[in-house]
Amino acid sequence: xxxxxxxxxxxxxxxxxxxxxxxxxYDHYRFRAIKHPEGSIVAPNDPVQLDxxxxxxxxxxxxxxxxxxxxxxxxxxxxxxxxxDTGADIVPIDIALGWGRMSDSAVIxxxxxxxxxxxxxYSYKNAPPIPIGDIISHSANxxxxxxxxxxxxxxxxVRVGQILHLSGQLVEITDQHKRWKWKSSxxxxxxxxxxCELIWVxxxxxxxx
Numbered sequence: 001x002x003x004x005x006x007x008x009x010x011x012x013x014x015x016x017x018x019x020x021x022x023x024x025x026y027d028h029y030r031f032r033a034i035k036h037p038e039g040s041i042v043a044p045n046d047p048v049q050l051d052x053x054x055x056x057x058x059x060x061x062x063x064x065x066x067x068x069x070x071x072x073x074x075x076x077x078x079x080x081x082x083x084x085d086t087g088a089d090i091v092p093i094d095i096a097l098g099w100g101r102m103s104d105s106a107v108i109x110x111x112x113x114x115x116x117x118x119x120x121x122y123s124y125k126n127a128p129p130i131p132i133g134d135i136i137s138h139s140a141n142x143x144x145x146x147x148x149x150x151x152x153x154x155x156x157x158v159r160v161g162q163i164l165h166l167s168g169q170l171v172e173i174t175d176q177h178k179r180w181k182w183k184s185s186x187x188x189x190x191x192x193x194x195x196c197e198l199i200w201v202x203x204x205x206x207x208x209x
Contacts, residue, residue, distance in 0.1 A: 034161030034208050036075075038106035042209065043099040043163055046138075047072040047188065054169050060090045063174045064145075064200060067184060071167035075103035076160050077139060080115035087182055090173065091143045091198070093155050096120040097164065101130050102138040115141065118196070137188050142197040145171070154204045163209065168202040 036042050047070065054066035074097035082088040096115055101107055110129040111122045120141030128135065146152035147168065158164060170184040184198035 032159065034159055036105045036161065036209070038109070039104060041100060041104050043074045043103035045073055046099060047074070049170065049186070052169055058176075059145075059200075061176060062090050063176060065172045065174070066169040066200065067172060068170045068186060069167075070170045070197070070199060071165075072097065072099070072142075073163065073165045074099040075108075076158055076162045076164055077102070077108065078113050078115050078120065078160060079158055081156070082118070085118070086180065087173070091145055091182075092152065093144050093146075094118060094120070094141055094196075095144060095155065095158060095164065096139065096141045098139040100138040101134055111135075118143070120196075136191045140185075140188060140195070140197055142199055143182075143184075145173070145198070145200045147200060147202045151201050151204050154206060155201065158206060161208075163207045165205040165207070166199070166201050166203060168200045171198055171200045173198065 050069045052066045052069040054069070056066070057064045076095060077098045078096040080094045082092060082094065094115055096113065098108065107129045111124050113120070113122050115121070118141070120139070122135065122139075144155050145168075146155055170186060172181065172183040174181045182198055183194075185195050
């Protein structure tokens, strides 16, 4: 009897492992990176930042203070979901973006790009493919606050290499008890802690080219 139960268990375990493998393969295919030719700057323009008239708002239990209107067209360099850190309920995803020379495959393919702990990191062998100042001023890790469920789903499905067009506001968020605050950078020239943009995303369009 025990052997029969164990045999059934092992068969179901094999089926489960097979299903998980199929799902993992499908997920890998669905989120495969988009390729672009070397030398093709697919997102040539700098982000646009303007004064804003948007009022302060209460959203998901946080106070949102708009600082600037913001729009960007950029190549997706990396994405990272967050579920458990402080602020993950309102900022569920970070997307590292590149524009200008940092949207060129000839540059990007010489960089090792990763994200963790709310930071975007890059490394290279020997010399950087372009001056470090250009890497800093033409790429950034951006914290995304989706304004609604549709935008949240769009951002969740973004793939590396796609061209992301989005607009909204750079903001400062505070919990209602004013014990915790998160403020966006307002310049593309900074790096390190505090250099990321915190965007309340109101509109999104994603394309492969």
